[in-house]
Amino acid sequence: MEKTVSIIIPTYNRRHLIGTTIDNILRQTLPVHEIIVVDDHSTDETLEWLKETYGDKLILLTNDGKGPGAARNTGLKIATGSYIKFFDSDDLMTSNTLEVQVETLEKSDKGYITGPYFYASEENEQWIPKDNVILNYHNFPQNKPLWHWMIWGLFITIPGMLFRRDFLDSVGPWPEDIITSEDWLYLWRIAQKEPYPAHDSRCAFIYRLHGEQSVGNNFDNLKRDKEKFKILKNIFESDIKPSDKYTWWQKQIFINKFYQTARVCIDPCFKQELLSISGNFSKIIWQLYRLKMKWGRIKTKTDWQPFHGVNLDKVMVSNYTNFINCE
Numbered sequence: 001m002e003k004t005v006s007i008i009i010p011t012y013n014r015r016h017l018i019g020t021t022i023d024n025i026l027r028q029t030l031p032v033h034e035i036i037v038v039d040d041h042s043t044d045e046t047l048e049w050l051k052e053t054y055g056d057k058l059i060l061l062t063n064d065g066k067g068p069g070a071a072r073n074t075g076l077k078i079a080t081g082s083y084i085k086f087f088d089s090d091d092l093m094t095s096n097t098l099e100v101q102v103e104t105l106e107k108s109d110k111g112y113i114t115g116p117y118f119y120a121s122e123e124n125e126q127w128i129p130k131d132n133v134i135l136n137y138h139n140f141p142q143n144k145p146l147w148h149w150m151i152w153g154l155f156i157t158i159p160g161m162l163f164r165r166d167f168l169d170s171v172g173p174w175p176e177d178i179i180t181s182e183d184w185l186y187l188w189r190i191a192q193k194e195p196y197p198a199h200d201s202r203c204a205f206i207y208r209l210h211g212e213q214s215v216g217n218n219f220d221n222l223k224r225d226k227e228k229f230k231i232l233k234n235i236f237e238s239d240i241k242p243s244d245k246y247t248w249w250q251k252q253i254f255i256n257k258f259y260q261t262a263r264v265c266i267d268p269c270f271k272q273e274l275l276s277i278s279g280n281f282s283k284i285i286w287q288l289y290r291l292k293m294k295w296g297r298i299k300t301k302t303d304w305q306p307f308h309g310v311n312l313d314k315v316m317v318s319n320y321t322n323f324i325n326c327e
Contacts, residue, residue, distance in 0.1 A: 002082060003030075003082060003083070003102050003106070004033035004034075004080070004081040004082050004083065005030070005032050005033050005081050005082075005083045005084070005085060005098050005102065005162070006032075006033055006034045006035075006036060006075075006079035006080060006081030006083070006084050006085070006165075007025055007032055007034070007035050007036065007084075007085045007086075007087050008036045008038065008072055008075035008076060008079060008084065008085070008086050008087065009021065009035065009036065009037045009038065009075075009087045009088065009089055009091075010038050010040055010063070010068045010071030010072055010075070010088070010089070011037060011038070011039055011040065011042065011046055011071075011088075011089035012039070012040040012041070012042050012046075012089075013042045013043060013044045013046065014042075014046065014089040014090060015042070015044045015045065015046045015049050015050075016044075017089060017090045017208075017210070018037070018046065018050070018089040018090070019053065020090075020092070020122075021087065021088075021089055021090060021091055021092065022035065022037075022050075022054060022057075022058070024091075024092045024093065024095075024324070025087070026057065027095050028093075028095055028096075028097065028098045028099070029095055029096050029098070029099045030098040030099035030102060032098065033080070033081045034059055034079070034080065034081060035057065035058050035059065036058075036059045036061065036075040036078065036079060037050060037058050037059070037060050037061070037075075037089075038061045038062070038063050038071040038072070038074045038075045039060070039061070039062050039063065039071075040063045040066065040067065040068070040070075040071050041062065041063060041066070047060050047062070059078070061074055061075065061078070065176055066176075067176060067178075067179045067182070068088075068174075068179070068182060068183075069173075069174035069175050069176045069178065069179075069182040069186070070174070070176040072086055072174045073173045073174050073176065076168065076173075076174075079165070081165065082164070082165055083101075083102060083105070083162055083163065083164060083165065084162070084163045084164075084165055084168055085098070085159070085161070085162050085163070086158050086159060086161075086163075087159045088159055090208045090210065091159045091205065091206070091208065092127070092205070092206040092208060092324050093159075093160070093203065093204065093205045093206065093324070094203045094204050094205075094320055094323035094324055095323050095324070096202065096203050096323060097115070097162075097203040097204075097205070098162070100115075100200055100202045100203040101113045101115065101162040101200065101203065102162065104198055104200040105162060105164065105198055108198045110194060110196075110197050110198040111163065111164050111166075111167030111170075111193065111194040111197070112161050112162060112163040112164065112167060112190065112194060112197050112198070113161060113162050113197060113198040113199065113200060114136060114139070114156050114160060114161050114197050114198070114199050115136065115160050115161075115199065115200055115201060115203055115204060115205065116134050116135065116136050116137040116160070116201050116203075116204040116205070116309075116311070116320070117134075117135055117136055117157050117160045117204060117205040117206065117207055118130070118132075118133060118134045118135060118204065118206065118207065118317060118320070119131075119133070119206075119207045119209055120206050120207070120208065120209060120321070121208070121209040121210065122208070122210075126321070127206060127321045127324055129317045129321065130209065131302070132312060132313075132314045132317045133302055133304065133310060133311075133312060134204070134310070134311040134312075134313070134316060134317060134320070135304060135308050135309060135310060136156055136157075136160070136199075136308065136309045137201050137309050137310070137311035137316070138201075138309035138310075138311065139199040139309060140154060140156075140307050140308075140309060141306075141307055142196060145191065145195030145196060146190075146191040146195050146196070146197065147188060147191035147192060147195060149307045150184075150187065150188060150191060152305070152307065153293075153305060153307075154305075154307050154308060155184060155187065156187065157205060157207060158183050158186065158187060159205055160204075160205035161197075167193070167194065170193060171186075171189050171190055171193050172189065174186050203323075204320040204323075204324075206324060293305065
């Protein structure tokens with residue numbers, strides 16, 4: 001099969017950012033097969049500007065629905081590449097990313113590949129990493145599947161991944177009824193299908209820091225919590241141990257303080273299941289969880305846990321940024 005990569009980019013009012021992303025993709029050492037940009041009904045003339053600037057280098061679409069999940073589904077319907085990368089309109093990657101990830105996947109029987117990423121902001125046309133912390137440089141501990149570590153707090157950025165097209169077909173479409181955490185739920189479904197993905201640290205992805213990080217910034221707390229409970233239901237419907245379900249539930253209470261909105265978000269049967277599981281585990285278990293998390297931060301000397309695959313090598317960070325800044 002021909003090694004072709006389709007990149008799908010949802011965008012909404014990112015005319016001032018997306019050009020950097022497109023230019024970054026066009027500098028890849030393995031030329032991309034097609035770049036599909038799906039505009040989510042922008043009001044800043046994003047599509048017009050892209051057409052004028054890049055012409056036939058891009059495939060431009062308008063979202064069939066609303067939200068990032070629907071936009072990615074719109075792009076996936078027409079994508080023809082044997083490999084798929086979901087990218088965001090503010091994303092960046094080292095120039096060798098497609099070449100490395102395709103090469104590694106070709107040598108494996110995995111459905112997708114993960115790699116390192118780090119947070120960075122742009123200053124004087126250079127990318128400046130935050131705290132020189134590289135995440136997912138080392139693969140997550142292979143004694144447990146990806147979905148297990150997700151319950152404990154691991155999230156691997158989907159734009160840093162590359163997927164076989166036939167694998168994505170088995171996963172199914174992106175959720176379209178969730179806006180703020182659709183990528184977490186999609187990753188959960190991915191992890192259920194393939195819990196031990198391929199991994200390669202020769203390339204990296206930048207989580208770009210700027211003032212417009214999330215489409216959910218304008219959501220009120222009630223709507224946010226309703227979406228998080230949809231995710232919680234997906235976890236409770238999965239075939240995992242009650243102790244794992246309880247860990248995730250207590251973590252969400254601790255981090256997001258759902259106390260008031262829980263009454264609105266949970267149907268009576270589901271609420272009874274939560275209470276039943278909660279009754280089987282003492283608060284001591286939750287305290288032990290918190291101690292474990294604190295010890296993990298001490299070990300990595302960062303705000304991240306060991307299962308995040310932390311690397312604090314400044315030279316490696318510099319190497320990655322050089323691969324991104326290059327023309």
